[in-house]
Amino acid sequence: MTTTLHRELETLRPALLRFAILQLRDSTLADDVVQEALIAVLEKPDRFAGQSTLRTYVTGILKFKIIDALRAAGRTRQFLVTEDQSEDDVIDALFAANGHAIDKPRPWGNPDAALEQKDFFRVMELCLEKLPPNTARVFLMREWLELDTDEICQELAITTSNAWVMLYRARLRLRACLELHWFGNLPASHAR
Numbered sequence: 001m002t003t004t005l006h007r008e009l010e011t012l013r014p015a016l017l018r019f020a021i022l023q024l025r026d027s028t029l030a031d032d033v034v035q036e037a038l039i040a041v042l043e044k045p046d047r048f049a050g051q052s053t054l055r056t057y058v059t060g061i062l063k064f065k066i067i068d069a070l071r072a073a074g075r076t077r078q079f080l081v082t083e084d085q086s087e088d089d090v091i092d093a094l095f096a097a098n099g100h101a102i103d104k105p106r107p108w109g110n111p112d113a114a115l116e117q118k119d120f121f122r123v124m125e126l127c128l129e130k131l132p133p134n135t136a137r138v139f140l141m142r143e144w145l146e147l148d149t150d151e152i153c154q155e156l157a158i159t160t161s162n163a164w165v166m167l168y169r170a171r172l173r174l175r176a177c178l179e180l181h182w183f184g185n186l187p188a189s190h191a192r
Helices: 002-024 027-043 054-075 087-092 111-130 133-143 149-156 160-181
Strands: none
Touching: 002 027, 002 054, 027 054, 111 133, 111 160, 133 149, 133 160, 149 160
């Protein structure tokens, strides 16, 4: 199985790399992220239960690796050091004479809103669990994995019209569930 898995992953690698480059716009970083995703699969091959294609499974792992890379890039800042500067000069240029940073830090946003958002996604997850399994799967493949309808239909062996009906039903049920369990419980200032 391991040799077969290696071969399958190697055939998926070019498509995964194109996807990562498209998202990250940095071929070196994209290569690193794809490598991390492939290693994650190879380190724990029994986690792939075969409920989806290997491509879908690896793409899901890759999405998280890309998100991690984007977040890390947002937290780090590259400094270019010219030949006539030392690294200390570049770092010193970031601070005023009194020791305070020249550039103010970005605002942290609203912690209460962030907590509310986490609570919302918990409620959303509970609502998704109430959907029939195939309906939830189609919805997540479309909205979370961002697969197109043809890929979903091929993966699940369903017709296009069946997929659209399942998506429609999923959206209706999720809306009703969220209206009951989320929007109905919010203070009037948050409700629509």
